[in-house]
Amino acid sequence: MAKQIKTIGILTSGGDAPGMNAAIRAVVRTAINKGLKVKGIQKGYNGLINEEIIDMDKRSVADIIQRGGTILYTARCAEFRTAEGQQRGAEICRKHGIDGLVVIGGDGSFAGAQKLANLGINTIGIPGTIDLDIACTEYTIGFDTAVNTAMEAIDKVRDTSTSHERCSIIEVMGRGAGWLALWCGIANGAEDVLIPEKYDYDEQKLINNIIESRKMGKKHHIIINAEGIGHSQAMATRIEAATGIETRATILGHMQRGGSPTCKDRVYASMMGAMAVDLLLEGKKIGAQVGTTGMFRAEKVPGAKVVTFANAAETFLEFQNGGVDAVIQDFPVVAYYVAQGGNKGRLVGPKMEAEEYGIAVTKGNKELVAQINKALASLKKSGEFQRIYKKWFGEEN
Ligand code: ADP
Ligand code: F6P
Numbered sequence: 001m002a003k004q005i006k007t008i009g010i011l012t013s014g015g016d017a018p019g020m021n022a023a024i025r026a027v028v029r030t031a032i033n034k035g036l037k038v039k040g041i042q043k044g045y046n047g048l049i050n051e052e053i054i055d056m057d058k059r060s061v062a063d064i065i066q067r068g069g070t071i072l073y074t075a076r077c078a079e080f081r082t083a084e085g086q087q088r089g090a091e092i093c094r095k096h097g098i099d100g101l102v103v104i105g106g107d108g109s110f111a112g113a114q115k116l117a118n119l120g121i122n123t124i125g126i127p128g129t130i131d132l133d134i135a136c137t138e139y140t141i142g143f144d145t146a147v148n149t150a151m152e153a154i155d156k157v158r159d160t161s162t163s164h165e166r167c168s169i170i171e172v173m174g175r176g177a178g179w180l181a182l183w184c185g186i187a188n189g190a191e192d193v194l195i196p197e198k199y200d201y202d203e204q205k206l207i208n209n210i211i212e213s214r215k216m217g218k219k220h221h222i223i224i225n226a227e228g229i230g231h232s233q234a235m236a237t238r239i240e241a242a243t244g245i246e247t248r249a250t251i252l253g254h255m256q257r258g259g260s261p262t263c264k265d266r267v268y269a270s271m272m273g274a275m276a277v278d279l280l281l282e283g284k285k286i287g288a289q290v291g292t293t294g295m296f297r298a299e300k301v302p303g304a305k306v307v308t309f310a311n312a313a314e315t316f317l318e319f320q321n322g323g324v325d326a327v328i329q330d331f332p333v334v335a336y337y338v339a340q341g342g343n344k345g346r347l348v349g350p351k352m353e354a355e356e357y358g359i360a361v362t363k364g365n366k367e368l369v370a371q372i373n374k375a376l377a378s379l380k381k382s383g384e385f386q387r388i389y390k391k392w393f394g395e396e397n
Contacts, residue, residue: 005122005280008054008331009098009362012070013044013077013109016257017128017142018105019265020070025061026273027102027126032058034277039096041074042362045080045112048089053096053188065266066116068258068358074105079206080112090119100280104128104141114322124276128269130257141272144264146173146256147183154188162219167210167239167247169223171232173256177285180256191221196228203235209243214245221245261311287324294328297352301389332392 008031024040031038040060042052054060064071079085093101093116102123103113106129127134130146150172161168173179178195185193191213192206210221212352225232236249261269267365277360288295290308298306307316307324311335319327327334327384331351361368379385 001174001249002372005036005100007039007097007099008057008277008280009039009041009093009096009101009104010072011044011048012072012074012128013042013102013103013105013112014074015106015129016068016070016074017106017130017140018068018145018257018259018261019269020128021061021064021067022261022269023104023126023128023141023273023276024070024072025065026270027277028056028061029058030274030277034281036277039098044109045077045084045085045089046075047073047141048092049077049079049085050338051092051096053092054130059281065270066260070104075178076108080115086112086115086119090116090121093121100124102126102276102280106131106140107134108297117322122280124279126269126272126276131174131177132179133175139268141265141269142257142261143179145259145262147180147187148262150180150252150256150394152182153252153255154184154190154224157257158220158222160187161222161248164209164246167223167236167243167245169225169232169239169247169249170237171225171227171230171249171251173227173252173254176228178226178228181224182203185224188222188224190224191218192223194223194225194229196226199230202236207239210245212245214243284325285323287318287327289329292329293352294330298328316345330393357359 010019010024010027012024028040029036038056040054040056041048042054043050049054061071077085080089098121101113101116102124103109103116104126105113106127110125111126112226113123126141127137127139127277130140130142132140132143134140152274154170157168157170167323170184172180172184173188176196178197181193181195184190192209194201197253206223213221225235232249232251236247239245285307286298286301286305287309288298289312290310295306295308298304307318309318312329315324315327315329316337319323327345334345338347359372361372376385379388
């Protein structure tokens, strides 16, 4: 029987992002409406390890949907990168009766959440980062607000840049990802955009562009530089020396992470928060190959959701990626997967009783039946039948 969730824990981790509060509010209110208790873990994995845990009720999340930052605070935690730190985190969850955990954060926080899940803590991640750099989603909470904040700031820099006929290098956040720079580049109509994903940065070409644009009468030259490339001040000094055009560097910095979330961030964060609770309550997912005895067995597991796949390879791939919690397959196939070192897989539980196999033949085709029986008898006599059986079913016939 899938374990009944009674208490949910929630934490925010890594860089804060506008809309995290809306997600916290949705998790807390959805959980309470479904009869669950909620424990707020403060300061990310740091607070988990140090047991900075508070009880939350509906009022704890009043008046926060419009506020930037995170009421649970956030932190980076070096200790949680170690196996000991992760073990301690899992122990604290168990000690506080937390049987489902929601982690709101970026890709680093997700890596931590995966570690807790591997240690048996039922964990759901909600993507929350202004960097938009989480795999398998085109939306992360906070990006919309941050990109609008940056866009408005760049418009302002552009005004003064035009008045003074200057060149401006404006650096936006994003760590190793260039999404904020790329979106601003388009939305602000920048002359150049520099992002870490594009490795053909050619400063001489950039300088030539500025000189050409000035000849054509352009009053400003806006370059959006991603944090992942950086060195904006040094770049500005070199460009000014090479072009003779006054060049200023502006690093927008942490103002991009704050402020009231946009409508999109509030709504999507609310939807994700509610869904995280629903997913925790849904119970475990079992993967099985469609139409197999494994699938029929999985359907009998109380409280579990069965997800089917066309073949064994797809089933195990999903398991490997964390999309299903367990797989029911033929014994030799599972044994093979585990023997290959399949990440977190291990054989559990007793084997099912023997399956019945048959060979279908056209009704009345006595001649074919006789031939098949003859072939089977000969295979059994030579020992070949037993050899094949052992190879595929791992035991003597
Ligand atoms: P973000 O979640 O915004 O990407 P970080 O990359 O700083 O921010 O990660 C936040 C925290 O997540 C880290 O301080 C650390 O505690 C945890 N974390 C990051 N990577 C891992 C990892 N590989 N294993 C365990 N925990 C991790
Ligand atoms: O991940 C969000 C982010 O703002 C990145 O864009 C930036 O590189 C980083 O966090 C800065 O982090 P902090 O100032 O908190 O060290």
